Amino acid sequence: MSTISLATLRERDQKILVTGNHPKIMQSVLDFDYAAGKASPSILAIVSAGRRSQKLFWGDSEVLIPVFASIEAAKNAGFKPDFLLNITSASSACLVVETFFTLFPDAYGAHIFAEGVSERDALRLVEKYGESKLIAGPSGVGICLPGSLKLGAIGGILGERVAQLGVSRGTTAVVCSSGGMVNELMYQIVQSGSGLSFCVAFGGDRFPVTSPLSWILAAENDPQTKDIVFFGELGGTDEYDLAQAIKDKRVTKPVYAYIAGRFEAKGEKIQFGHAKALAKAEDETAAAKMKVLREAGAHVSATFSDFMAQFTALSKNIEAVQKARSWTKRSPSVKQTYFSSPAFSPAVAPASFSEGIVRRLLLKESVSRETVAFFDLVLTELIDHGPHVSGAVTAMITARAGRDMGSALASGVLTVGDRFGGAINNAANVWHDAVSHGTSPDELVALYSKNRDHIPGIGHKKYSVYKPDQRVSSLLERGKQDLSAMVHTNFALTVAHETSKKRSNLILNVDGATSALLLDYLVEKEKFSVEEIQTLLETEFFNSLFYIARSVGFIGNFLDQKRIDEGLFRLSDEDILQF
Amino acid sequence: MSRVAITEYAAKKLVLGGAYTGLTVTQDTVDEVVDKAREKAQYIVKIDVGIKKRGKQGLVRLNVPKNGLKQAFSELFTLGYERCIVEEMVPHETSSERYLSLDLLREGVLVLYSANGGVEIEENANTVERFTIPRTEALSGNTSVSINAVPLNGLLQAMQQSHISFLEVNPFISDGDDFIALDMAAEIDDAKAAKLPSWAHEHIIRKAATLQEQAVQTQDEATAAALTLKTLNKNGSILTLFSGGGASLVAMDSLVSSRLQDAIINYSEYSGAPTRDETCAYASTLLEVLFESSAPKKVILIAGGVANFTDIMTTFAGLVDAFTEKLNELKSQGVYVCIRRGGPNQEQGLAHLKAFLSTHGIPHDVHGPELSLGKVGELIALHV
Numbered sequence: 001m002s003t004i005s006l007a008t009l010r011e012r013d014q015k016i017l018v019t020g021n022h023p024k025i026m027q028s029v030l031d032f033d034y035a036a037g038k039a040s041p042s043i044l045a046i047v048s049a050g051r052r053s054q055k056l057f058w059g060d061s062e063v064l065i066p067v068f069a070s071i072e073a074a075k076n077a078g079f080k081p082d083f084l085l086n087i088t089s090a091s092s093a094c095l096v097v098e099t100f101f102t103l104f105p106d107a108y109g110a111h112i113f114a115e116g117v118s119e120r121d122a123l124r125l126v127e128k129y130g131e132s133k134l135i136a137g138p139s140g141v142g143i144c145l146p147g148s149l150k151l152g153a154i155g156g157i158l159g160e161r162v163a164q165l166g167v168s169r170g171t172t173a174v175v176c177s178s179g180g181m182v183n184e185l186m187y188q189i190v191q192s193g194s195g196l197s198f199c200v201a202f203g204g205d206r207f208p209v210t211s212p213l214s215w216i217l218a219a220e221n222d223p224q225t226k227d228i229v230f231f232g233e234l235g236g237t238d239e240y241d242l243a244q245a246i247k248d249k250r251v252t253k254p255v256y257a258y259i260a261g262r263f264e265a266k267g268e269k270i271q272f273g274h275a276k277a278l279a280k281a282e283d284e285t286a287a288a289k290m291k292v293l294r295e296a297g298a299h300v301s302a303t304f305s306d307f308m309a310q311f312t313a314l315s316k317n318i319e320a321v322q323k324a325r326s327w328t329k330r331s332p333s334v335k336q337t338y339f340s341s342p343a344f345s346p347a348v349a350p351a352s353f354s355e356g357i358v359r360r361l362l363l364k365e366s367v368s369r370e371t372v373a374f375f376d377l378v379l380t381e382l383i384d385h386g387p388h389v390s391g392a393v394t395a396m397i398t399a400r401a402g403r404d405m406g407s408a409l410a411s412g413v414l415t416v417g418d419r420f421g422g423a424i425n426n427a428a429n430v431w432h433d434a435v436s437h438g439t440s441p442d443e444l445v446a447l448y449s450k451n452r453d454h455i456p457g458i459g460h461k462k463y464s465v466y467k468p469d470q471r472v473s474s475l476l477e478r479g480k481q482d483l484s485a486m487v488h489t490n491f492a493l494t495v496a497h498e499t500s501k502k503r504s505n506l507i508l509n510v511d512g513a514t515s516a517l518l519l520d521y522l523v524e525k526e527k528f529s530v531e532e533i534q535t536l537l538e539t540e541f542f543n544s545l546f547y548i549a550r551s552v553g554f555i556g557n558f559l560d561q562k563r564i565d566e567g568l569f570r571l572s573d574e575d576i577l578q579f
Numbered sequence: 580m581s582r583v584a585i586t587e588y589a590a591k592k593l594v595l596g597g598a599y600t601g602l603t604v605t606q607d608t609v610d611e612v613v614d615k616a617r618e619k620a621q622y623i624v625k626i627d628v629g630i631k632k633r634g635k636q637g638l639v640r641l642n643v644p645k646n647g648l649k650q651a652f653s654e655l656f657t658l659g660y661e662r663c664i665v666e667e668m669v670p671h672e673t674s675s676e677r678y679l680s681l682d683l684l685r686e687g688v689l690v691l692y693s694a695n696g697g698v699e700i701e702e703n704a705n706t707v708e709r710f711t712i713p714r715t716e717a718l719s720g721n722t723s724v725s726i727n728a729v730p731l732n733g734l735l736q737a738m739q740q741s742h743i744s745f746l747e748v749n750p751f752i753s754d755g756d757d758f759i760a761l762d763m764a765a766e767i768d769d770a771k772a773a774k775l776p777s778w779a780h781e782h783i784i785r786k787a788a789t790l791q792e793q794a795v796q797t798q799d800e801a802t803a804a805a806l807t808l809k810t811l812n813k814n815g816s817i818l819t820l821f822s823g824g825g826a827s828l829v830a831m832d833s834l835v836s837s838r839l840q841d842a843i844i845n846y847s848e849y850s851g852a853p854t855r856d857e858t859c860a861y862a863s864t865l866l867e868v869l870f871e872s873s874a875p876k877k878v879i880l881i882a883g884g885v886a887n888f889t890d891i892m893t894t895f896a897g898l899v900d901a902f903t904e905k906l907n908e909l910k911s912q913g914v915y916v917c918i919r920r921g922g923p924n925q926e927q928g929l930a931h932l933k934a935f936l937s938t939h940g941i942p943h944d945v946h947g948p949e950l951s952l953g954k955v956g957e958l959i960a961l962h963v
Contacts, residue, residue: 024888090770115851118770119683119744126685127714141887153887158923178825184884187948204824207685233828260828262835265811273807273824273848275581303836304829304953
């Protein structure tokens, strides 16, 4: 059996990694933690697809639990869970558990929520972890150590019931095959005046990873537990191991047992709801298993009503029960909000507009003088680039159509995209990706030329090797003053050197230079990690500079047109090629 | 998920592979199969739909020559079965028949073996040897255990490959080193049924006898929730609508304690948070079973534990939809409705159902978790 003791688990807050996403179950875990008076939620992180965070309640306030694409990513982010709450589907459940324990070999246990895990998958987990970890399932609703740990839907998802479990610690352990019945029994035991020390639904599948006897032994070895309530079903022979353990005095605490499934059809063996619930041989019937437990010395009830009646014999935990009843519901005035925002109210006011922008966009309390100055230079360079460019034209046409400032600005902004102004983020992606993966400039050029694709940040309609873009030169000049390694910038320049040999206008353009230099400032001056840069890229941060700066230009275009007022714009015939 | 039986043909084909030469036969393929038969050979023809002790029930034809095959198939199909298996007879002494079964258990594979196999194996139970292949070896398909002329490793690997959890070969004989399986039965792990080769899917024996059982099976396959129906006594008076694997057993036990076991029409269980529509379709099928019963008094027992996360309001709204659909029959047949259920939104769910039943004058008795699940039998006994 497992050497993990329940007493050890209660000594400090256990931390959980969730795989899959089931907000109601996760919220019930947080309600439990909050009622138990923990300083923070036991759920550290979630592994799921399609989002970066999951919002849940922590008491009356809200918390964001980080979401990662893989267990490995959660580990790399520095999380170190003690338990896995696995709510993925049956087909992947087994692999997820193996990955978890490979990455976190010191973790204590897990709950597998899925029904329909195959027998051999379950046996593979029994083989690997059956003796060393505490794993509830496959199927069932998990593990609860009242006051300490809620791993799964066990005990329900209703605030009041869950919070009762959070605040009360009693002396009765419940070991149950069924997810629905464990909740029923927990409810009835508290009603009868006892309290709960430890509860588990080990699952109705044929091969629970941690065996029913191992769970009973965990309760036996738990100093807090005085009585053990066991609920089993017809099918399988696990109860014989329990009977033997009682006879051998390995289990000495009183065991109150019920084996469900006494109904027998004439001449037919019925498969009941749980996978294991079919008595193929005589020794698997409820009656036979009740008999062997009774003979071993367990308190076995013939009917479920008698079983309930026995609960009055359990050690009373008056204080725990009263404490449980004193809980009040979450204030109904708390209203669900639909958008989250990290708190950002800087202690020191920014010294300039540019500094304010950098700090707000990077969510940093302080940034280096050099980074602010570089942002200032970029923003200045990007304000306007003459009336010929796409965004300026659309802004002006809108203004001449008599529309307002907001419409003209929006028209200009809507023109921004991959071809016009919006390539900074794409270019940054290319530089970052190549540098972090050790791709050489030659390889990058070869790859794009093979795919007959343009490299973002390379090439300009007007400028060429012979006619350099002054904006690029001044940005590079500034970078050389402030930075030392310039890894991304040097990479981009080498790429441009190669491509411009093919065609003279395939130079490093302003998007390419801005993105490479920004990456180098963030790495060298702001000490951003590869992962933090990755997040900025995924959230399109690098395009923000163009939008901010050029909005000024578009507003300028609007004001100009309003001042001059040339009337409604119409293309002349010679501007249209008829074909 | 549980274990399901497959036909003898599928068992042999999956376990013995290319070496197996028997054929599966339906009424549509009789001519095709007869054409393939050899003139000089003698054949054995058996019904192959998962029925045991076929010999004793007259479902086997022995020593059939090619020109007698058509007659043999015709006789067997007339009995109303869908599928037969046909193989060449293997002449042998009855005394050479041996028995083997392999059952996947937590500890490994339980092996039962007897040199006295055949139809009388139950009478020879005292000759059966019993031992366990350890789990590590069972999972790897490579064991040091050996039985004379039995390819144990091959059988273990075939079981693993085809997701077979239980395999019984009775009888088999040996011809030198050759392992000849005369009869074979297998159960596969339902969780992996979809992974079997496509020809094998129609060889999975799902015992859906009635139309309603088939309908529920179809509904179950179309949802992530679990829906089951097993008819026990079609002319009983208690229709059960249980939720939860464990709670459904406790409720059945309670009916047994109240000596109502013979009055139970069905065992049913729904769990895993079915939607309103799914619950409605399921309940509506169950109601058909109730209306077909010839019992004079009819009761519906809706019972479950205190649900962890199945929303009671949602599932009960589905029940009300089904009741609305079948309102006329519910009233004309004087059906009584008893309920015991708890869980998220139980107040609203129970109130919704109670209001519906009151409005339409359907007699009822509605309880939440304050009534012990073990007392539902006593509750019903008052109305049967």
